[in-house]
Amino acid sequence: MIVTRALTKRYGRTLAVDAVDLDVREGDRYAFLGPNGSGKTTLVRMLLGLVYATSGEIEVLGKPIPARAAAVLPSIGSLVEGPAAYRHLSGRRNLELFDAAGAGGRRDRTRRVEDALDQVGLAGIDRRPVSAYSLGMRQRLGLAAALLRRPRLLILDEPTNGLDPRGIREIRDLLIALNLAGTTVFLSSHLLSEVEQLGTRVGIVDRGRLVLQDDLAALRAATGRVLVRSPDAPLISALLDGQVVARDGERVIIRHADAAELNAHLVGHGVRVSAIEAEHRTLEQVVLDVTGHGSDRIGGPE
Structure with missing residues (x-):
């Protein structure tokens, strides 16, 4: 589903992503972990064609990115950092406009929007303007947008950011259900306890380098x-x-x-x-064993 070969990204003298070889297989719930400043969000953006690599190769759904991004992106649902929305419009109207930009057609739009809102728990408050949404509600709306087209692959950057414990559990249960129905899930996260309950495979990045990639069950032997x-x-x-x-x-x-x-x-x-x-072994022990004491870069890319 996702393969990268020696994927590298430089910002001037800063090496944000350093020769990363990702291997995300169909059916995975792949958790991408690492300290702040380790290059996770930069790599996610490259997978979606939002940032160009300095060198290396990317294949998503068997096609090269960014060259074939237009063919691949309709089969991907994504959520990267803070999801954007028209703040004066309702969550429902935002989703309708987002759906209209795709190839889904008008006939089933209402059903697609209803299903997405219901999946993320926004069905009862979908007519409020987004300006009245909490951070967690905006995050749910972004996830609803990612689910509109029933994607084969979900690429999510911190999908539970801003959610309370109940909301985190609801999103975890939703992602597991989607995965069991055939959707491959790739997500970056800081919440190790959630990853232990959700993930099946793990990649750990530190200072831009992929330092570990394995099945979660093998890591927790x-x-x-x-x-x-x-x-x-x-x-x-x-x-x-x-x-x-x-x-x-x-x-x-x-x-x-x-x-x-x-x-x-x-x-x-x-x-x-x-x-x-x-x-x-806990996942926390595994991560601490393979990462440095701190990778935060002041002013550097994530």
Whole structure:
């Protein structure tokens, strides 16, 4: 769905994107992660033909960008940073005008607009002027515009920006449902907890370079340790001398590959186990391991 080869973008002496090789496959929910200033938004703009690459190649839906952008963009829904709208018009009217600029035709326009508003939770307030919208509502309107043409591919830059926790969950559920119905999703985000619940593949960029690209399940593999909570923590330390990595009150971290086997062993020796689970790497740990201490550039491109 998206392939880049040695994709590079320079702004004067600033190297914003540095030889990135993206591989986004059909059916992915691909999360593009990285610190502020790492080049995420610049790369998203290049995928959509809004910014030209300094060097390298881009293919979206099998066609070169920007050369074939006119053929590709009708099959893509996109949301990049703050979505633009006519502030004196209603959300519904904005979507009608946006739809009229496409090739969808007038006959089914009302239904397309209704469906998009309903999907993003704006159906009940669609006639207010956009000037009265909150940041989260404007973000929902931008996402509705991205969904109007039922795209094969969604390219989203921080799609939950400005939303409250309930809104974030609603958009997450919507993106998963769209993906299960056949839409490939590529999104950049800072919300690692959301990505862990939404993503299937992850690309991590740092200082313009793609430093990691893999399936999320592989990145969050078991660490070979088990987390145990027990009121008999001192007994565990005595019973498993040499296997206990750390102990803090009732919480014990034990070097062991099989939580079920360890549980049976502990219970068999009279240990009361309140909770037990295999330890997995968090996405936060993965990101911190492969990125620097900070990539913010004052005045530089995102």
